[in-house]
Amino acid sequence: MIRFVLVFGILLACVSNALASDIDLQQRVDLLIAAYPDTLERQEAGRLFFRDGGPPMVIDDGRAKDHAAKLAGGDIEDSLHDLYASGACETVPARNMDPGRIRSEPLLKRLYGNSKKEVATSLRGVDWFGQILQVTTRHGVATALEAVRDDLEKRPDLKPYLTPSAGTFNWRKVAGAPNLSVHSFAAAIDLNTSYADYWVWAGGKAGNVPRYENRFPMAIVEIFERHGFIWGGRWYHYDTMHFEYRPELLAIARVAGSDACR
Numbered sequence: 001m002i003r004f005v006l007v008f009g010i011l012l013a014c015v016s017n018a019l020a021s022d023i024d025l026q027q028r029v030d031l032l033i034a035a036y037p038d039t040l041e042r043q044e045a046g047r048l049f050f051r052d053g054g055p056p057m058v059i060d061d062g063r064a065k066d067h068a069a070k071l072a073g074g075d076i077e078d079s080l081h082d083l084y085a086s087g088a089c090e091t092v093p094a095r096n097m098d099p100g101r102i103r104s105e106p107l108l109k110r111l112y113g114n115s116k117k118e119v120a121t122s123l124r125g126v127d128w129f130g131q132i133l134q135v136t137t138r139h140g141v142a143t144a145l146e147a148v149r150d151d152l153e154k155r156p157d158l159k160p161y162l163t164p165s166a167g168t169f170n171w172r173k174v175a176g177a178p179n180l181s182v183h184s185f186a187a188a189i190d191l192n193t194s195y196a197d198y199w200v201w202a203g204g205k206a207g208n209v210p211r212y213e214n215r216f217p218m219a220i221v222e223i224f225e226r227h228g229f230i231w232g233g234r235w236y237h238y239d240t241m242h243f244e245y246r247p248e249l250l251a252i253a254r255v256a257g258s259d260a261c262r
């Protein structure tokens with residue numbers, strides 16, 4: 001009986017692994033293109049093509065990178081690799097599981113603007129519980145954030161966590177890192193810092209991340225994810241007040257079944 005349970009358990013583990021890895025790079029890139037249809041056109045022979053006719057980008061640079069190198073200079077393949085686990089579940093992220101924190105900065109620049117000035121041409125004010133926040137209109141981000149707000153407004157008990165927001169648009173690098181934060185592209189929002197747990201503020205240094213903490217209710221996370229935003233509380237390098245618009249990772253999660261905790 002024990003042997004049967006063991007074998008059955010291993011079989012189940014294999015099936016779920018197969019499901020989780022059953023989405024190859026080509027499918028992931030198709031979901032990326034579908035998430036930003038105004039800018040992205042198609043993939044062909046390992047390259048991503050743009051509607052503006054600008055130079056295509058190589059999807060996978062073929063270089064093996066450790067986690068730090070991926071964070072500092074990830075390619076498109078790296079940015080789509082780690083499966084984001086969406087839904088109501090609150091789990092402590094495994095070591096170096098940072099789905100969404102690895103980004104292709106050259107791609108973000110093509111999606112939102114190459115400089116602070118260029119990003120600024122696409123901003124508009126979003127009324128965030130009486131506070132006006134500057135958010136990009138590219139790819140429907142401002143409209144998506146308003147949809148988040150409208151859903152959150154139905155839950156007055158959550159308001160203390162949401163306001164004041166610590167900001168959206170801010171052209172800056174990730175603290176202690178060489179790459180630009182998604183705040184640079186006005187496609188991210190920080191909620192109330194009074195409830196924030198951030199690995200750097202907790203005393204973390206590269207290679208030494210303090211114990212995971214979170215004080216934000218999962219109801220907030222579910223609403224953001226519903227509208228295309230991922231949560232920094234699902235990262236090993238946790239940043240629990242942070243949400244950023246990455247609908248491609250939620251679409252990949254749905255196909256891969258890593259949204260199963262709903």
Ligand SMILES: [Zn+2]
Pocket residue numbers: 183188189190241242243
């Ligand atoms: Zn942030």
